[in-house]
Amino acid sequence: MPEKFDCIVVGAGPAGTACAYELAKAGVNVLLLERGEYPGAKNVMGGVLYRKMMEDIIPEFYKEAPLERPIVEQRFMMMDKESAVTFSYKGLEWGREPYNNFTVLRAKFDQWFAEKAVEQGALLVCETVAVECIVKNGRVVGVRTDRPDGDIYADVVVLADGVNSLLAKQLGFHREWRPDEVALATMEILKLDKNVIEDRFNLEANQGCTIEIFGDATKGILGTGFLYTNKDTLSIGVGTLLSGLIKHKIKPYELLEYVKNHPMIRPYIQGSEPVEYLAHLIPEGGYHSIPKVAGNGVLVVGDAAQLVNAIHREGSNMAMTSGRLAAETIIMAKEQNDFSESMLDQYRMKLMESFIGQDLKKYKDATHHFERFPQYFEQYIPMMNRAASQMFTVDGSSKWEKQQKIWRDLGSTKQKFKLARDMMKAWKVMK
C-alpha cells in the first residue's frame, strides 16, 4: 500500500521548509524529505539571513530563532595587494526591531526552522534521498526514495533539492548547469572570543558586521570574499565562478588561505581557531538561467531554480519567498483540485512579479558582463587604490599635480576612452 500525501517537498532548506510550513499551516498534508542526518547538515551559507522574507512566514521569529548577530554595518572593500578602498554603511536602526538582517549558522537555523514546520503539522523525514520523480501520463505523481519500498505519492511535488537540482534536470526542466552558471564557495568558521570580535569590528554586544571583499581576494578573477561576524565565531570565505577556477587553474582552498593571509584581512582573524571547513555551490546564472519552474504536478523553488541575486548576495530570502509563493499556489490548486501545469504556472507568474523576478531581471546581464570583461577586477580596482593612495599621500606635490598623476595613470587617450566605455557598460548592466 503506497503512501500518499497532498504534497511532497524535497529538501528541508529555507525554500522547502518555508513551503512545507505554509502548507502545513493551511492544513495541507505535507511530507518534507531531507537527505541529511538533520536539516542543515548539507547546507552552507556565508551567513546572512534577511528579516523581511523570514517574517513573512514567521512574524517576530527573531525572538526565538537561533541567530548570531543582527548586522548594523555592511562594508565593501575594493582590495589590492596591500591596500584597500573601503565603503561602508553603519546604521543603528538595523540593530533594533524590526532589524534588517542577521548572521546565522545554517546547521542550527535550518533545524529550528524545520521544527517549526513540524509544529504546524508537516511530517519531516530525514536521511532519505529522493532519487527520481515518479512520472505517469506526463505528470509527476510522487518520488522514488532510496529507502526499501521507497515510492511515495502526492498530488504535487515541490523540488527544493538545492543548487544541483538533479530532479528538475531529470524532468528536462533544465540542462546541466555550465561552469559559468555556478560559483564554488569555500568557507571556514573561525572561533574567536566574543569581546575580541566586538573590539576588532567596532561593535557592541548583539551587533554584527559584514565585509564583502572584491579584487585581490580572488586574485582578480570574478568573485568575492566575505568576512561575517557571528556571536563567538567568524565566517570567512571566498567564492568564484567555477569557470574562473578552471580557467586560472586555482585550488579553491588555496584561494581561501590566500584571503585569510592577506595583509588587509589577517589582522581581523589573527589568533582565531578554525573549527569547520565547508564547500558548496551557489547558483549564479541569474535571470537567464532560471529553468522551467512549474509542470504537471511539480514546482521548483530556491537554489534549484537558480534564484540567487549574486550582486547583492541574496539567496536565502529568495528561497523562502519562492517556497511561500509555491505554497500559495498549491493551496489554490488544491481548492480547485487541479494540479496541472496551467494551474501551477501561476507560481511562475507570482515569482516574476515579486522582487525575485524583478531583481534577477535587473541584473540579468551583470555576472556575464563582469566575467567576459575581467578588467574591472584585474585593472580598475588596483587603479582605484593607486588613485586613493596618490591623493591622500602628502608628499609636498600640489593637489593639481596629484590629479594629473592620477589622470596619467589611467593610460593613453585610447585607454581612457576604453575605461569610460567600460564604466558606461557597467552602469548599463547594473542600473
Place this chain on the structure above:
Amino acid sequence: MMKTQTIEEKQYLVRFNADTKSHLHVLDDNICLTKCPDKICTIFCPAAVYKWEEVRMHVGYEGCHECGSCRIGCPHENIRWEYPRGGYGIVFRLG
C-alpha cells in the same frame, strides 16, 4: 604571520559519515589519461577528492562535500555523480 593550513588540515575539521561504497564514479580512466592533460578536477575540487595515480583517478569519496563541482566542471562529462545514501556523507555541524 599565520601558518598556512593544508587541505588535509581543513578536512580534519569536518565530520563525515562515509558510506561503504562511493557515490562518485569516474566513468573511464582512459579519457582522463588521454584527453585531459590538466586533470582539472584534481585542481578545482574543494576537498581534493580526486588524485591522479599514473593511469587512474583515485576518488576519495569519503571526504566529498557533495558540492557538485566535479560533475559540472569535468570537461569530458566523465564523472557520474549521485548523492550519498540518505544520512551518509558530509555532516555540517555549524555553517
